[in-house]
Amino acid sequence: MPDPRVLAAQYGVAIELADLGDWGTTRLIAEYDPSGPTIRVNERVLPTGSSCIVREHLERAVAHELYHHREAIGEVPAIADRGAREAAADAYADALLNGTA
Numbered sequence: 001m002p003d004p005r006v007l008a009a010q011y012g013v014a015i016e017l018a019d020l021g022d023w024g025t026t027r028l029i030a031e032y033d034p035s036g037p038t039i040r041v042n043e044r045v046l047p048t049g050s051s052c053i054v055r056e057h058l059e060r061a062v063a064h065e066l067y068h069h070r071e072a073i074g075e076v077p078a079i080a081d082r083g084a085r086e087a088a089a090d091a092y093a094d095a096l097l098n099g100t101a
Contacts, residue, residue, distance in 0.1 A: 013037045018041070
């Protein structure tokens with residue numbers, strides 16, 4: 001399985017842990033900032049438990065946000081519908097983490 005953190009580095013995307021604030025009932029896991037470019041993983045929602053669980057959470061968050069980076073640089077077409085765009089990012093993360101991307 002490719003390591004999304006290594007792939008982010010190859011794309012020149014920084015990864016940070018950050019407090020992304022209170023989103024009410026919405027659970028914000030991570031965000032992509034094209035001006036860095038930077039992926040910020042929300043430290044408020046990091047799971048507790050083994051280091052393996054934390055690593056898996058980080059890898060999934062980074063893989064998902066890498067899809068948005070790929071959109072930003074024109075590597076994949078931009079999707080106007082937010083729900084469809086997030087579903088595509090989830091599908092990319094699944095494929096990347098399963099070694100089929």
